Amino acid sequence: MALSNSAMRRVSLRNIGSHKLRLALTVIAVVLGTAFISGAFMFTKALSSTFDNAVATSFDGVDVVLGPGEGQPGIPLSEVDTLRADDKIGAVNIHNNTTVAVGDAEGNALQAGGTSSIHVWYPEGESVGADEPLVEGNAPEGPDQVVINEAAAEEYGLSPGDQLTVVDPQSRAELEVAGVYTTDVDGASNTAAPLLGMAEGGFIERYTDGQTISQVVLSAPGDGSADALLTHVEQTYPQYTADTGEKLAEQMSEQISEALKFVNYFLVAFGLIGLLVGTFLIANTFSMIVAQRTKEFALLRALGASRRQITVSVVFEALVVGLLGSAVGVLAGMGLVAAIKAVLAATGNELPASGLGLSWQAVLIPIVLGTVVTVISAWTPAQRAGQVQPVEAMRSTEAATSTPLTARTIFGAVLAAVGVGAAVWGAFNEDWSANTRAILVGVGLFGVIVGFFFAGPALSIPVVPSLGRVIGLPFGSIGRLAATNSRRNPRRVATTAFALTLGIALVTAIGMLGQTMKASMADFYEDNVRSDFVLSGPTSGQFPLPAETVEDARGVDGVASLGEIYMLPMLVDGQTPQPGSPMGEAVEGDLTEALPLELEEVAPGEDKAEAARTEGKEGFYATPSLAAERGWQVGESYALTGPTGGRTVEAPLLGTFDGTGPMIMPVIATKTTAEQFAAPDTMRLYQVAVNKTEGKDADELRAGLEEAVKPLLVVQVLDSKDMAEEMGGAVDAMLNILYGLLALAVIIAVLGIVNTLTLNVIERRQEIGMLRAVGTQRRQVRTMIILEAVAIAVFGALVGIIIGLGLGWAFLRVLAEEGLDTIVVPWGLIGWMLAGSAVVGVLAALWPASRAARTAPLDAIAED
Numbered sequence: 001m002a003l004s005n006s007a008m009r010r011v012s013l014r015n016i017g018s019h020k021l022r023l024a025l026t027v028i029a030v031v032l033g034t035a036f037i038s039g040a041f042m043f044t045k046a047l048s049s050t051f052d053n054a055v056a057t058s059f060d061g062v063d064v065v066l067g068p069g070e071g072q073p074g075i076p077l078s079e080v081d082t083l084r085a086d087d088k089i090g091a092v093n094i095h096n097n098t099t100v101a102v103g104d105a106e107g108n109a110l111q112a113g114g115t116s117s118i119h120v121w122y123p124e125g126e127s128v129g130a131d132e133p134l135v136e137g138n139a140p141e142g143p144d145q146v147v148i149n150e151a152a153a154e155e156y157g158l159s160p161g162d163q164l165t166v167v168d169p170q171s172r173a174e175l176e177v178a179g180v181y182t183t184d185v186d187g188a189s190n191t192a193a194p195l196l197g198m199a200e201g202g203f204i205e206r207y208t209d210g211q212t213i214s215q216v217v218l219s220a221p222g223d224g225s226a227d228a229l230l231t232h233v234e235q236t237y238p239q240y241t242a243d244t245g246e247k248l249a250e251q252m253s254e255q256i257s258e259a260l261k262f263v264n265y266f267l268v269a270f271g272l273i274g275l276l277v278g279t280f281l282i283a284n285t286f287s288m289i290v291a292q293r294t295k296e297f298a299l300l301r302a303l304g305a306s307r308r309q310i311t312v313s314v315v316f317e318a319l320v321v322g323l324l325g326s327a328v329g330v331l332a333g334m335g336l337v338a339a340i341k342a343v344l345a346a347t348g349n350e351l352p353a354s355g356l357g358l359s360w361q362a363v364l365i366p367i368v369l370g371t372v373v374t375v376i377s378a379w380t381p382a383q384r385a386g387q388v389q390p391v392e393a394m395r396s397t398e399a400a401t402s403t404p405l406t407a408r409t410i411f412g413a414v415l416a417a418v419g420v421g422a423a424v425w426g427a428f429n430e431d432w433s434a435n436t437r438a439i440l441v442g443v444g445l446f447g448v449i450v451g452f453f454f455a456g457p458a459l460s461i462p463v464v465p466s467l468g469r470v471i472g473l474p475f476g477s478i479g480r481l482a483a484t485n486s487r488r489n490p491r492r493v494a495t496t497a498f499a500l501t502l503g504i505a506l507v508t509a510i511g512m513l514g515q516t517m518k519a520s521m522a523d524f525y526e527d528n529v530r531s532d533f534v535l536s537g538p539t540s541g542q543f544p545l546p547a548e549t550v551e552d553a554r555g556v557d558g559v560a561s562l563g564e565i566y567m568l569p570m571l572v573d574g575q576t577p578q579p580g581s582p583m584g585e586a587v588e589g590d591l592t593e594a595l596p597l598e599l600e601e602v603a604p605g606e607d608k609a610e611a612a613r614t615e616g617k618e619g620f621y622a623t624p625s626l627a628a629e630r631g632w633q634v635g636e637s638y639a640l641t642g643p644t645g646g647r648t649v650e651a652p653l654l655g656t657f658d659g660t661g662p663m664i665m666p667v668i669a670t671k672t673t674a675e676q677f678a679a680p681d682t683m684r685l686y687q688v689a690v691n692k693t694e695g696k697d698a699d700e701l702r703a704g705l706e707e708a709v710k711p712l713l714v715v716q717v718l719d720s721k722d723m724a725e726e727m728g729g730a731v732d733a734m735l736n737i738l739y740g741l742l743a744l745a746v747i748i749a750v751l752g753i754v755n756t757l758t759l760n761v762i763e764r765r766q767e768i769g770m771l772r773a774v775g776t777q778r779r780q781v782r783t784m785i786i787l788e789a790v791a792i793a794v795f796g797a798l799v800g801i802i803i804g805l806g807l808g809w810a811f812l813r814v815l816a817e818e819g820l821d822t823i824v825v826p827w828g829l830i831g832w833m834l835a836g837s838a839v840v841g842v843l844a845a846l847w848p849a850s851r852a853a854r855t856a857p858l859d860a861i862a863e864d
Helices: 005-018 020-058 077-085 150-156 200-207 226-236 245-292 294-302 307-346 360-386 390-394 406-428 434-485 490-528 548-554 624-630 671-677 698-712 720-763 765-773 778-818 827-853 857-861
Strands: 064-067 092-094 097-099 101-103 117-120 134-137 145-149 163-167 172-181 195-198 216-218 241-244 533-536 559-569 583-588 598-602 620-622 637-641 648-658 667-670 684-692 716-718
Touching (some): 020 360, 020 720, 077 092, 117 200, 145 150, 245 360, 434 778, 548 559, 548 684, 620 624, 624 648, 648 671, 684 698, 765 857
Parallel strands (some): 583 667
Antiparallel strands (some): 092 216, 097 117, 101 163, 145 195, 533 684, 620 667
């Protein structure tokens, strides 16, 4: 009599309930992968909600935002009085702010998460939009007083009457704290970064050109609507741009969401890596479970279950496990986001009004993905379960017969060879574009990884026992027995090691990329920084050097010459200096000493050394390729213009130059020329190159420079080595984030080893019982299991390192044209990973080994 489908489903559910231990770790693998994906969606949503709320609340009460029209540098200050006299407009506020660096009275920087700024502050009831009511002190007056946000005042112990050093891109000032304010914009005052407010008149005097402002916000009078006010403003002041605050808030929210998509994609990618590694763990688990349940399936076949019903029953179990693990993963994702928010709050970067970021994507996508991955992983073991014959119910053991490895080994070896060939081809074929070569290397990597998956069992047969003998040498006969055991099931060994191989390969490749980037940057700065020292601003690039830097440095004893490097937007002959970007450069001093370049063509009869000196000259320099593309001739004059309402000046092309690097733009104007067409607030000091006088001690000059620029708060004194180390620190920070995310894959791999060893112990219960019966001590059983795990882990790590080094080398060959031409092998990282893999093996084996050691001899050798 055939069994019904409902009966088979009951069998599957009872099997899940009665074998909680062997499925628990599989559920955990699903949980880890889906938790990361769910957490990624939730965290991105929480970030977006925080920004959206801040934007929306900051525009509450703002009916219309007025900005300069096309080609205008700003709104004339005289227009503010006109707007205030308009009886169809309620309140008018100047909406300007400037990025600043803030220090205490002694000149020590007040540094915290976030960027410090100073804005126009209005008393409560006079502001358009969110009020900033005082909680202590008085309103600021004039250009020498400010109010400070409450969180920063608490963080740094500031109160009314205290003095602050405030540095902006143009100057440095000593300002008094008049009062402390809070805000009704939810979360805006929670940052510990100093956010200063100054009275309107004082701000105009100190932080504007005295002629124009960048933006004005308006409110409607009485019960007037925003739309009516917008219509009036558009009709009465058509020379300006205008829009409602609500619409601008929506546009800003859309821009924020678009920017945060990268964060989401980045985090989801690592979640998918975790699920990929988990796939092999799940497949391995179900393979072992099927092998252990051979008699059970045979009995079901004898009772009338069809092959299809057996296969479907295993798939059904996988479906239940996938749904359960994915659902728990969503809950774990919520916990992950809550933990991240708690850490951010503890470090002064709270995400207020964000919630946990729950959305349908954060719930549905991880559940679907986790379930599908689990079912796919269990499909092959389920097919194998359906092939069990009823006669196998009479076997005395549950050991499944292994099929030969020949076919899969040949297929895997061929696939790996093709992958290696594709990667090498992509690495050396310099006739193709970098993108095409990178794709070819990626295809090659895929071939190598899949090839190893198929050929891994055959490779493990000679390698793992050999590793086991070396590792087990100090342990005598137990070590030899562990090495022998590791050879018995090569499929299981290879599949268990494969998860660790993937994680180690990615870590190795990324480590190689990071070390190469650091070495290449060190070479670049050593070869290209020609000055003795460089005065530079913060690494983030958010704040330029104060204009006072030049004069402060010039007054230091031992300074022979300075090279000033400015960044500014410009148009040359009506076109941007580079496609899609108006950014160009200006230099004061010797061009070839300030920047790593050489002049190629100069005006006929002019000496190159003299042509490189820019002091007092009018003109500009360009790359030969840009000059040829635009038809510019050395000695001929062309129009240089500020891109927004700037002035225009005719200046000659002084020469063409050859040089590349992050500090070199395609067009470089002289400072004298730039000052004629650029608005002062658009010309930002980027670096100052300092050369010492002959015989001056470098350390003494550094000390003098550091003392001179200390009051400016943001200026660093660096030599070429310092610059390389600073950039290397940024690379290390990026790598640490990647390593932390890749740790997920390694954790899942560790669970895979735990899972495999646990099921292995269950499967070998009789064997372990016999060992105990003939006198093997519990300690020796534990040692045997641990040695097997260490051999498997080291095997997986070795293969991962080899694949990772090959991947890293191939990609770095492709990126050689981008300046990464000093390939470095991270030997230290490799050593730590090998040692770590042995530790991973030990830790993963502790619980299974302890379980094996507790096996009772008489119970183990008894027939089931």
